[in-house]
Amino acid sequence: MTYVIREALEIAAEDNLAELLAxxxxxxxxxxxxxxxxxxxxxxxxxxxxxxxxxxxxxxxxxxxxxxxxxHPRVVEAIAQQCGTLNTHTRYVHDAILEYFEKLLTKFHRQLGSGILTCSGSEANDVALRMAQVFTNRTGIVATDNTYHGNTALVSQLSDKNAHIGGDASNVVRIAAPVGQATRYQDMPEDESQCFAGSVSDAIALLESRGRGCAALIVCPYFANEGFPALPEGFLSLACARVRAAGGLVICDEVQPGFGRLGSHFWGHERAGIQPDIVTLGKPMGNGHPVAGIVARSDVLAAFRRVFRYFNTFGGNPVAVAAARATLETIEDExxxxxxxxxxxxxxxxxxxxxxxxxxxxxxxxxxxxxxxxxxxxxxxxxxxxxxxxxxxxxxxxxxxxxxxxxxxxxxxxxxxxxxxxxxxxxxxxxxxxxxxxx
Amino acid sequence: MTYVIREALEIAAEDNLAELLAxxxxxxxxxxxxxxxxxxxxxxxxxxxxxxxxxxxxxxxxxxxxxxxxxHPRVVEAIAQQCGTLNTHTRYVHDAILEYFEKLLTKFHRQLGSGILTCSGSEANDVALRMAQVFTNRTGIVATDNTYHGNTALVSQLSDKNAHIGGDASNVVRIAAPVGQATRYQDMPEDESQCFAGSVSDAIALLESRGRGCAALIVCPYFANEGFPALPEGFLSLACARVRAAGGLVICDEVQPGFGRLGSHFWGHERAGIQPDIVTLGKPMGNGHPVAGIVARSDVLAAFRRVFRYFNTFGGNPVAVAAARATLETIEDExxxxxxxxxxxxxxxxxxxxxxxxxxxxxxxxxxxxxxxxxxxxxxxxxxxxxxxxxxxxxxxxxxxxxxxxxxxxxxxxxxxxxxxxxxxxxxxxxxxxxxxxx
Structure with a gap:
C-alpha cells in the first residue's frame, strides 16, 4: 500500500519535471x-x-x-544579519570591506597589497585584463586554449570553448594548455615546461608583430578546466619569466583552485611556485553569495584606478563582504x-x-x-x-x-x-x- | 558636561573617519x-x-x-529563508526562477517572451549587445555619449565618460544625447527628434562604411545619466525606425528607470512609447542583492543561446530569485x-x-x-x-x-x-x- 502511494507520487514528480523543463x-x-x-x-x-x-x-x-x-549556518546568519542592518555600496565608507581585505591580504604574498570586489569571476577577470593593459601600456593577452575564465565579451575571447561573438580579437593569442604526465594514454613531452614556455614566446612574438605587445599571461595555475594535469614543480616558472622579460604581467585565475581547495596551499599559484602580479577570485568566495574580486600589486591596481574610476554597484557591499568574511573565517575555524x-x-x-x-x-x-x-x-x-x-x-x-x-x-x-x-x-x-x- | 562628552566622541568619530579613509x-x-x-x-x-x-x-x-x-523585512526574510534552504545554480532545475520570469514577463509586451538572469547590469548589457550582434549578424553599436551602461570592457566603450582601455572600439559610435527643453539656459532645437534620428542615421552610415553594419541602438529610454531631459512624446520613435530599417535592434537599458520608478509607467520604454527588442535590468531588481538580467524577444534570445552556451554561476540562483521576487511583489502589494x-x-x-x-x-x-x-x-x-x-x-x-x-x-x-x-x-x-x- 505504502509502496503504491510512493510510486504514484514518483510518477507525478516525473511529470512535474517534464513540465519544469518545458x-x-x-x-x-x-x-x-x-x-x-x-x-x-x-x-x-x-x-x-x-x-x-x-x-x-x-x-x-x-x-x-x-x-x-x-x-552553512555561519554564512547564512552573517548574510541575514547584515541584510537586516544595511546594504548600501562603497560610495559610503564602511569598515567591513576594509576588515575583510586586511584579513584576505594576509593570505597573499605582501607584494599583493590591494584589491577590488566585484560580483562575479567574469567581472574580476574583465577588470584584471584591463589592469594589465593600463599598467603595461600594451594590449596583447596570452591565454591557454581549453580554459574558462568567464563570459563577458572580453573574457570569452580567452577560451576556444566560447563563441567569439563579434569576431576573434586580434589581441588575444591562445596556446595549448599542458597535457601533463598523468593520463594513462598520453605521455608528457620530455620537456613540457620548455614546450609551454616556447608557446608563450611564440604568442608574445605574434602579439608584438601585430603591434599589441604582451600585457599579460592569464592562467588558472591549476589548469582546472584543462583537466588539472600533473605537472612537475616549477612548471610555470619559465613561461612567467618569458612574459616578464617581454614587459607583461602574470594573472592567476584562482576562481577554482583558491581558498584552500588544493589542501597543500591556500592558492593554486603557491602550489605552482609562481608569484602573480594580479590574482582573480570568485565562486567559493562567499559560499554562493555573488562576490568575487581582484587582488593585485598596489602599483598595478593604482594604475587602473587612476585611469578608470571603477565603481561596481553591488561589488563590496556590506552584505557581500559579510558573506565573504564568514566564509573565510569558517575555512580557518573549521x-x-x-x-x-x-x-x-x-x-x-x-x-x-x-x-x-x-x-x-x-x-x-x-x-x-x-x-x-x-x-x-x-x-x-x-x-x-x-x-x-x-x-x-x-x-x-x-x-x-x-x-x-x-x-x-x-x-x-x-x-x-x-x-x-x-x-x-x-x-x-x-x-x-x-x-x-x-x- | 554632557555636551563636552559628545564633543569628544564626535572628534574621536571624525578621527576614525580619517583613519578609515586612509x-x-x-x-x-x-x-x-x-x-x-x-x-x-x-x-x-x-x-x-x-x-x-x-x-x-x-x-x-x-x-x-x-x-x-x-x-525591507519582506526582502530580508526571503533572502534569509532561501539562504538557509538552498543556494545552488541553474544547472539544476528549480521552479523559483520560472515562477519569477512568469511574473516578470507579465510586466512586458508579450513580444518579450524570455530572459536571462545575471549578477549585474554590466553583465546584462554585455550579453544584450552580443545578443543583438548574433541575431543581426552585424557588430555595430550606436549609443549616446554621456550615458553609463556599466563597466565591462565592451560596455565601457558605450560611454565617453569611461576610459576605453585597449583603445576605442571601431564598432561603437556614440552620438549626442538629446538636451530637451527643460533647462532654463538652453532651448531645445525645434525638431530635436529629427536631429537625434539624423545622428542615428549618420552613425549607422559610419558603421556601414566600416563594414560593421548596425546591430543595435542602446539607450536608456529616460536618458537618466544624461539629465533626464524633458522630451516630447514619441521622441525616440523616428530614431528606432531608422535602426530597424538598417536591420538593427533596439536595446533599452531599464536599470535606472525600470520597476515603476517613473510612476506613470512600469518601464521607461513604455513612457517613451517605444517597443524594444531587448531590455536590460539591474540595480533595483533585488533591492540591493546582486541580481540583474535581460528580457528579450524569444527569437533574439534563442539566437544567442544557440551560439553561446551562457551559464552564470550566481545568476538566477535561488537566493537571487527570492530577492527579486520579494522586491517585485512588494512593489505591487505596497x-x-x-x-x-x-x-x-x-x-x-x-x-x-x-x-x-x-x-x-x-x-x-x-x-x-x-x-x-x-x-x-x-x-x-x-x-x-x-x-x-x-x-x-x-x-x-x-x-x-x-x-x-x-x-x-x-x-x-x-x-x-x-x-x-x-x-x-x-x-x-x-x-x-x-x-x-x-x-
Whole structure:
C-alpha cells in the first residue's frame, strides 16, 4: 500500500519535471545547460548533502561554490544579519570591506597589497585584463586554449570553448594548455615546461608583430578546466619569466583552485611556485553569495584606478563582504584546508585502489579536494562516452560528480570542503557499483 | 558636561573617519569614489532612512538600489529563508526562477517572451549587445555619449565618460544625447527628434562604411545619466525606425528607470512609447542583492543561446530569485508605482514653488521618483560648483541627494520608492535652508 502511494507520487514528480523543463525552454530559451540525462530538481541543501523534490538525498561531490558546505549556518546568519542592518555600496565608507581585505591580504604574498570586489569571476577577470593593459601600456593577452575564465565579451575571447561573438580579437593569442604526465594514454613531452614556455614566446612574438605587445599571461595555475594535469614543480616558472622579460604581467585565475581547495596551499599559484602580479577570485568566495574580486600589486591596481574610476554597484557591499568574511573565517575555524589535504589524499588512495580493480579507470590525479580519475577504453584512450554514462549512473546511486578535461573523459570531483572520509567511501562505492551495473 | 562628552566622541568619530579613509586608500587603491566632501560612514538603514556611525539620521533621497526601502523585512526574510534552504545554480532545475520570469514577463509586451538572469547590469548589457550582434549578424553599436551602461570592457566603450582601455572600439559610435527643453539656459532645437534620428542615421552610415553594419541602438529610454531631459512624446520613435530599417535592434537599458520608478509607467520604454527588442535590468531588481538580467524577444534570445552556451554561476540562483521576487511583489502589494506617481508630482510641485523664490533654481523636471532641479548662475547658465556646494550643504542638514547631467548641474533626486509627502517636505526644507545658509 505504502509502496503504491510512493510510486504514484514518483510518477507525478516525473511529470512535474517534464513540465519544469518545458517551462525552462519557454522562459529561459534553448540550450540552458542542465546536469545529467535526467536533470535534477534540487530543493534543499545542507553541508555536503542535497535533496531533490522527491525527498531523495544526494552526496554532493561536485559543487565548489558552497565551499564551506551548503547553507552553512555561519554564512547564512552573517548574510541575514547584515541584510537586516544595511546594504548600501562603497560610495559610503564602511569598515567591513576594509576588515575583510586586511584579513584576505594576509593570505597573499605582501607584494599583493590591494584589491577590488566585484560580483562575479567574469567581472574580476574583465577588470584584471584591463589592469594589465593600463599598467603595461600594451594590449596583447596570452591565454591557454581549453580554459574558462568567464563570459563577458572580453573574457570569452580567452577560451576556444566560447563563441567569439563579434569576431576573434586580434589581441588575444591562445596556446595549448599542458597535457601533463598523468593520463594513462598520453605521455608528457620530455620537456613540457620548455614546450609551454616556447608557446608563450611564440604568442608574445605574434602579439608584438601585430603591434599589441604582451600585457599579460592569464592562467588558472591549476589548469582546472584543462583537466588539472600533473605537472612537475616549477612548471610555470619559465613561461612567467618569458612574459616578464617581454614587459607583461602574470594573472592567476584562482576562481577554482583558491581558498584552500588544493589542501597543500591556500592558492593554486603557491602550489605552482609562481608569484602573480594580479590574482582573480570568485565562486567559493562567499559560499554562493555573488562576490568575487581582484587582488593585485598596489602599483598595478593604482594604475587602473587612476585611469578608470571603477565603481561596481553591488561589488563590496556590506552584505557581500559579510558573506565573504564568514566564509573565510569558517575555512580557518573549521580547519577546512587541512581537511582538504587529508581527505583528498584518502580519496585518491581509495580511488587508486579501485583503479587496480577496473581497467577503465586510468590515472587518478589532483590535489586536495579537487581531483579526478581518467576514464579509458580498452586501448587506454580517453572514453568520454563512458565517463558520461558513469556520472549519470552515479547520480542514480545518489552521488553527484561531473566530467572535465580536454576530452571530457576525466571524472571531476570537487565536493564542498567539509567532506569526511566516510563520505569519500560512499563516493568510491558509488563508482564501483556504477561500473558493476554497466557490465 | 554632557555636551563636552559628545564633543569628544564626535572628534574621536571624525578621527576614525580619517583613519578609515586612509585604510581605504591603502587597501582599495586611489580614486575609489565616495560621496561628499566629508564622506559618510553609514552603518544602518531602514525604509528611507540611513544612520551614520555617530547615530545621526539621514533622509535618503538618492539611493535607487534599495527600491522598496532599505532593509525591507519582506526582502530580508526571503533572502534569509532561501539562504538557509538552498543556494545552488541553474544547472539544476528549480521552479523559483520560472515562477519569477512568469511574473516578470507579465510586466512586458508579450513580444518579450524570455530572459536571462545575471549578477549585474554590466553583465546584462554585455550579453544584450552580443545578443543583438548574433541575431543581426552585424557588430555595430550606436549609443549616446554621456550615458553609463556599466563597466565591462565592451560596455565601457558605450560611454565617453569611461576610459576605453585597449583603445576605442571601431564598432561603437556614440552620438549626442538629446538636451530637451527643460533647462532654463538652453532651448531645445525645434525638431530635436529629427536631429537625434539624423545622428542615428549618420552613425549607422559610419558603421556601414566600416563594414560593421548596425546591430543595435542602446539607450536608456529616460536618458537618466544624461539629465533626464524633458522630451516630447514619441521622441525616440523616428530614431528606432531608422535602426530597424538598417536591420538593427533596439536595446533599452531599464536599470535606472525600470520597476515603476517613473510612476506613470512600469518601464521607461513604455513612457517613451517605444517597443524594444531587448531590455536590460539591474540595480533595483533585488533591492540591493546582486541580481540583474535581460528580457528579450524569444527569437533574439534563442539566437544567442544557440551560439553561446551562457551559464552564470550566481545568476538566477535561488537566493537571487527570492530577492527579486520579494522586491517585485512588494512593489505591487505596497502600491509603490502609484506612490511614485503621486509623491513625485507633489515633490516637483513643491520644488517649483521653491524655484519661484530662489533664482538659482532653474527648471524642475523628471517623472515619478526620479527628478531634479537645475542649478543655475546669475546668467541662467549651469552652475555645477553651486550644485556641488548645495548637495554638501544638504548632507549636513541630514538629506542625501547628488548631482547629474551633462554639466553636473542638475540635482539628482531618486529616493527609495516608499517615500512619503512629509519626507518630501523635509527635502524641500533642506534645499531651502541650504540655499539660505549660502547667502
Amino acid at each position: 517551462r525552462r525552454r519557454r522562459l529561459l530559451g534553448p540550450n540552458v545547460p542542465t546536469f545529467y540525462e535526467h536533470p535534477l530538481h534540487i530543493v534543499r541543501g545542507n553541508g555536503v548533502w542535497l535533496w531533490d523534490s522527491r525527498g531523495r538525498k544526494y552526496l554532493d561531490c561536485y559543487n565548489n561554490v558552497p565551499h564551506v558546505g551548503h547553507c 580547519g577546512l584546508v587541512d581537511n582538504a589535504l587529508r581527505t583528498g589524499r584518502y580519496a585518491r588512495q581509495q580511488l587508486r585502489h579501485l583503479a587496480g580493480k577496473w581497467p577503465v579507470l586510468g590515472a587518478v590525479r589532483g590535489s586536495g579536494l579537487y581531483f579526478g580519475v581518467e576514464i579509458c577504453d580498452v586501448d587506454c584512450l580517453p572514453d568520454p562516452r563512458l565517463a558520461s554514462r558513469l556520472i549519470n549512473a552515479m547520480r542514480h546511486t545518489g552521488v553527484l560528480v561531473s566530467t572535465t578535461g580536454r576530452f571530457g573523459s576525466l571524472l571531476k570531483i570537487r565536493p564542498p570542503m567539509p567532506i569526511a572520509a566516510e563520505e569519500i567511501d560512499m563516493l568510491v562505492d558509488s563508482l564501483d557499483n556504477s561500473l558493476r551495473s554497466m557490465q | 585604510r581605504r586608500r591603502r587597501l582599495l587603491g586611489p580614486n575609489v569614489p565616495t560621496f561628499y566632501e566629508h564622506p559618510l560612514h553609514i552603518v544602518r538603514g531602514n525604509g528611507v532612512w540611513l544612520w551614520d556611525s555617530r547615530g545621526r539620521k539621514y533622509l535618503d533621497c538618492y539611493n535607487n538600489v534599495p527600491h522598496v526601502g532599505h532593509c 502600491g509603490l508605482v502609484d506612490n511614485a506617481l503621486r509623491t513625485g508630482r507633489y515633490a516637483r510641485q513643491q520644488l517649483r514653488h521653491l524655484a519661484g523664490k530662489w533664482p538659482v533654481l532653474g527648471a524642475v523636471r523628471g517623472s515619478g521618483l526620479y527628478f531634479g532641479v537645475e542649478i543655475c548662475d546669475v546668467d541662467c547658465l549651469p552652475d555645477p560648483r553651486l550644485a556641488s556646494r548645495l548637495i554638501n550643504a544638504m548632507r549636513h542638514t541630514g538629506v542625501l541627494v547628488s548631482t547629474t547631467g551633462r554639466f553636473g548641474s542638475l540635482l539628482k533626486i531618486r529616493p527609495p520608492m516608499p517615500i512619503a509627502a512629509e519626507e518630501i517636505d523635509m527635502l524641500v526644507d533642506s534645499l531651502d535652508n541650504s540655499l539660505r545658509s549660502m547667502q
